[in-house]
Amino acid sequence: MTIKEKGYAHWDGEFLDKKFPWWPIARYGIKLTFRKKFFKLFFAGSLVPAVIFLAGIYVSERLEDFKFMFQESVPFLQINPAYFETYLSEGFMLFILIVILIFCGSGLISDDLKHNSLQLYFARPLKKKDYFLGKTAVIVFFLFILTLIPGLVFFIMKLIFAGSFKFFLTYPWLPLSIIGYSILVTAFFSFYTLFISSLSKNRRYVAILIFGIYISSDIFHAIFYDNFHSHYFSLLSIRANIQQVSAFIFSEKTPYPISWIYSFLVLTSICVLAGFILKKKVKGVEIVK
Amino acid sequence: MKPVVETEHLSKWYGNVLGLSDVSLQIEPGITGILGPNGAGKSTFLKLILGQLKPNIGTCAIKGEMIRNNYALFSNIGFCPEQDAFYDELTGWQFMIGLLKLHHFSSSEIEIRARKALEIVELIEDKDRIIKSYSRGMRQRLKFAQAIAHDPEIIILDEPLNGLDPLGRRKVIRLIKSYKGEGRTILVSSHVLPEIEAMTKRIILIHQGKIFAQGDIHYIRDLIDTHPHIVSIKCSDPRQLASKFIQEDFVLNVNFSSTEGTLLVKTNNRDKFFGILPSLFVKYDIDVEEITSPDDNLQAVFDYLVGK
Numbered sequence: 241m242t243i244k245e246k247g248y249a250h251w252d253g254e255f256l257d258k259k260f261p262w263w264p265i266a267r268y269g270i271k272l273t274f275r276k277k278f279f280k281l282f283f284a285g286s287l288v289p290a291v292i293f294l295a296g297i298y299v300s301e302r303l304e305d306f307k308f309m310f311q312e313s314v315p316f317l318q319i320n321p322a323y324f325e326t327y328l329s330e331g332f333m334l335f336i337l338i339v340i341l342i343f344c345g346s347g348l349i350s351d352d353l354k355h356n357s358l359q360l361y362f363a364r365p366l367k368k369k370d371y372f373l374g375k376t377a378v379i380v381f382f383l384f385i386l387t388l389i390p391g392l393v394f395f396i397m398k399l400i401f402a403g404s405f406k407f408f409l410t411y412p413w414l415p416l417s418i419i420g421y422s423i424l425v426t427a428f429f430s431f432y433t434l435f436i437s438s439l440s441k442n443r444r445y446v447a448i449l450i451f452g453i454y455i456s457s458d459i460f461h462a463i464f465y466d467n468f469h470s471h472y473f474s475l476l477s478i479r480a481n482i483q484q485v486s487a488f489i490f491s492e493k494t495p496y497p498i499s500w501i502y503s504f505l506v507l508t509s510i511c512v513l514a515g516f517i518l519k520k521k522v523k524g525v526e527i528v529k
Numbered sequence: 530m531k532p533v534v535e536t537e538h539l540s541k542w543y544g545n546v547l548g549l550s551d552v553s554l555q556i557e558p559g560i561t562g563i564l565g566p567n568g569a570g571k572s573t574f575l576k577l578i579l580g581q582l583k584p585n586i587g588t589c590a591i592k593g594e595m596i597r598n599n600y601a602l603f604s605n606i607g608f609c610p611e612q613d614a615f616y617d618e619l620t621g622w623q624f625m626i627g628l629l630k631l632h633h634f635s636s637s638e639i640e641i642r643a644r645k646a647l648e649i650v651e652l653i654e655d656k657d658r659i660i661k662s663y664s665r666g667m668r669q670r671l672k673f674a675q676a677i678a679h680d681p682e683i684i685i686l687d688e689p690l691n692g693l694d695p696l697g698r699r700k701v702i703r704l705i706k707s708y709k710g711e712g713r714t715i716l717v718s719s720h721v722l723p724e725i726e727a728m729t730k731r732i733i734l735i736h737q738g739k740i741f742a743q744g745d746i747h748y749i750r751d752l753i754d755t756h757p758h759i760v761s762i763k764c765s766d767p768r769q770l771a772s773k774f775i776q777e778d779f780v781l782n783v784n785f786s787s788t789e790g791t792l793l794v795k796t797n798n799r800d801k802f803f804g805i806l807p808s809l810f811v812k813y814d815i816d817v818e819e820i821t822s823p824d825d826n827l828q829a830v831f832d833y834l835v836g837k
Contacts, residue, residue, distance in 0.1 A: 261631070261633065264627070264630035264631055264633075265631075268627060268630075351616070355613075355614060355615060355616050355617070356610065356612045356613065356614040357614050357615075357616065359581065359608070359610045359614060360608070360610065360614045360628060360675065361631065362581055363579055363581070363603060363606065363607075363608035363610075364603050364604075364628070364631040364632060365600045365601055365602075365603040365604050365631070365632065365633075366600065366603075366631050367598075367600050523581070
């Protein structure tokens with residue numbers, strides 16, 4: 241056949257790998273989350289506990305000045321690893337994380353499934369790995385703002401307010417614990433959220449599942465514990481498992497008298513299973529019924 | 530000419546269902562129509578070429594490179610899927626920008642390319658409307674725009690004319706044909722025969738996961754020896770011409786058309802038939818107005834091949 245002209249930029253057969261191919265997906269996901277109704281308000285509200293804990297650190301260094309206000313709270317204002325653990329892994333903070341996940345994570349994959357966008361993504365120079373990285377980065381962004389960043393800020397501010405490195409010398413491993421815990425909880429919730437988001441094309445169902453599974457795991461734990469009085473049923477609860485591992489990371493006593501290893505294995509197993517199913521579910525094509 | 534797309538024994542099953550069976554072919558630059566009824570395996574074939582499906586057997590190479598997991602190749606491929614693949618709440622402009630970002634162009638380059646693609650598909654004035662408010666034709670053109678925006682060498686269009694009104698269809702056909710002269714390789718699938726025929730003469734016929742035929746429509750037609758050809762001749766003395774034809778063993782049937790002065794001759798040897806035709810005209814002094822082959826079109830070829 242006759243080729244009259246070549247109007248396109250000619251391809252010479254060599255392409256260079258891009259550094260962060262997942263970044264456009266992550267940025268779009270973050271932008272979209274901020275556009276959601278009430279999200280900004282809730283997100284700002286979710287930072288209130290961090291401000292209170294930060295104020296606690298300040299007050300702990302000025303106890304003499306604030307004695308008239310905090311006489312009964314003095315034991316709580318002991319700044320040690322337990323203080324950090326309380327902020328990072330108490331029920332209220334995990335609950336806030338779940339609500340944030342509903343906002344930022346419920347539509348991450350389900351919207352792509354609903355709009356058949358996966359085939360467009362994967363018809364571009366984008367690996368499945370980059371797609372998942374982009375989606376995970378959205379969750380990481382929000383969860384780190386609520387876990388890693390406040391944790392490290394608390395630590396730095398404690399040193400600044402104290403005006404010495406005594407705290408650092410006493411707990412030199414604490415920054416690593418904060419980082420370790422933040423990575424663990426973020427990794428778990430990333431798998432958890434992406435997996436549930438890949439189960440349905442309806443974002444609302446996904447939101448209900450993210451919340452429902454978390455809450456019902458706790459309810460089942462309570463029911464079974466009431467009936468059988470075995471602490472091993474804490475392994476059924478997502479919250480309890482996170483708190484068990486968190487206690488180990490911060491060198492605290494575990495809330496349930498069983499080894500934290502079991503909880504770690506439960507969380508890891510959920511991640512592995514979720515990763516396996518995600519890999520199967522997220523495909524560019526769906527042809528034969 | 531060096532083939533752009535090359536497949537060898539490409540086969541795909543979905544459990545017990547055969548998607549595509551033992552497809553070995555080479556596709557050169559230009560427009561190639563992939564034709565077959567619904568469920569024939571057209572989309573499977575296109576998605577194997579795109580590397581989005583893993584073949585059970587066989588290989589597929591684009592410009593000599595294996596496509597599967599070769600993500601860099603996708604910079605050079607534009608894909609327009611059969612189904613809508615839009616975030617309805619986005620504007621056409623946002624949709625284009627979002628997808629171009631995945632190609633890692635600079636911000637200014639993204640805007641230039643998005644604008645150019647939307648201009649080509651005549652959507653530039655509607656770029657700020659949300660996709661939800663677009664008509665079916667506009668959506669199809671937007672899908673086409675995202676496939677061409679990064680200026681790919683290979684464009685794969687899966688049923689691009691589905692659900693379009695005649696005007697929209699003409700617009701998209703014109704768009705596709707406008708890319709023919711640029712040395713690109715365009716693969717268009719459709720189950721509507723005239724649509725393909727309007728775009729290209731080079732086709733691949735797929736039925737039940739198998740390639741029935743590949744090549745020029747007329748060439749394929751010639752391959753079908755078991756089916757006679759019908760030739761319509763409009764001339765000054767059709768009856769005399771008919772009396773001469775019935776003496777030839779390669780002429781199976783002679784009919785007079787309802788159109789005045791038109792003879793329909795059925796032959797099983799087109800070469801012999803056209804070989805003696807001019808001499809008959811000269812010998813019996815018959816004036817010829819028109820000679821056509823009413824069954825030398827895609828519909829006839831397809832019907833013969835699938836055994837209708």
